[in-house]
Amino acid sequence: NFEVSEFNTYQELLNKSNALLDKAQIARITNLLVSKPRVYVYGRGSSGLVAQEMKLRFMRIGLNIEAVTDSHIMKVNSVILDENCLVIGISVSGQTDDIISSLKAAHQRGAYTLLMTARQDKSYQEFCDETLIFASMEHLEYGNIISPQFPILLVLDVLYAHYLQIDRSKKEALHEYTIQTLQPFLIK
Template identity: 60%
Template sequence: MENIIPQMEAIYSSFTPLEKTIADFFIHNDEKKDLSSKSVSKKLFVSEASLSRFAKKCGYKGYREFIFCYKQYESGMNRQQASDNIKLVFNSYQELLNKSYSLIDEAQIERIVKILTEKKRIYVYGKGSSGTVGTEMKLRFMRIGVNIEAITDEHIMKMNSVLLDGECGVIGISISGKTETVIDSLKAAKKCGAAVVLMTSRKEKKFEDFCDEIMLFAVKENLERGKDISPQFPILVMIDMLYSRILRTEGFRRRETLHEYTMEALDEK
């Protein structure tokens, strides 16, 4: 079983508190020391019998087989060789991540986070795959207290301008930078006094006329396997940067409490 750590992560929720302690040790272990049952049981303050039961729950005959496979996984000896096609797809993702990293502007992230956290209402405009990302962004950010709404219908985008003022922030997502409905709606938002952010892979001087921030994300078209990559991926990377930064803001404690409350409410449903 070459996927021993992913396997543990997949069934992690079914573990008892004691089994989670054992699983955490092996998932996050960076020591190459003695992993015998006697040594590990002393380190974790669990019995050797508990280690054996844990190994069986993970699908192994016992702790010996578990630790044998674990060591092989760690050394990479037990991994199957991926096909050239799979390697190329993974390489494309890696290249996109590298490009995304080179585009990161931490000062800009701070400014956009300020809009997200200080404006009373946030609207995200997007169509197609960009609209899907907008909806995902709404679901994530509302859980930490951002008053955010995603709009994917072009008619509602146009009508929404009557609700905008200086206390609003509008984020438009357009991979090509040519989605007329989104671009026109951002222009209207700017006239209403809203803070405007455009997330796009295309940089044009004219965007500066109606955008406070232009957040660029990497393009996938020039990659060898670019067509195999989800168009949402580079946008989600940038959204993760914003989300991560909000989690580290001073006012996040209140949002964290709201997030926990939201999760509890969802669990009750």
């Protein structure tokens, strides 16, 4: 059955994601999200959509975060980076030139750099303070049917849940205030 195979692929991705999850690393990244005054998330294509999702979700609970999905803006943004910044690059392949070169520039400026990718490569250590590996759909039967965003969004949900736990009542109040602020603009 076609649908059963798709669900099996999702289950396999869930299992791989769980196996790759490093709780100590999630705690470190969560602490960075709390301690760094400015967070920038770089992504292109479907990874750019995840960057936008991350911005919208975390901004609603008080994080000073910006999603950058344009390669020119990534380059211009590097001018304002310093040790007070966390720069997160998202690239499924780990080889997106715009993301890699922007992380290198951010690292040179003193920003803390994190690459979220499905590719493990020791060369990332030269310019990334952290590499967060998420599950890959490579070699899965329905790898081209399942959205490449799915495993990245799983990791994003884990980070969000951990970040939310720190001063949860304040963050939930901010989220509720955001919903109330948007209420007049929502279509009824």
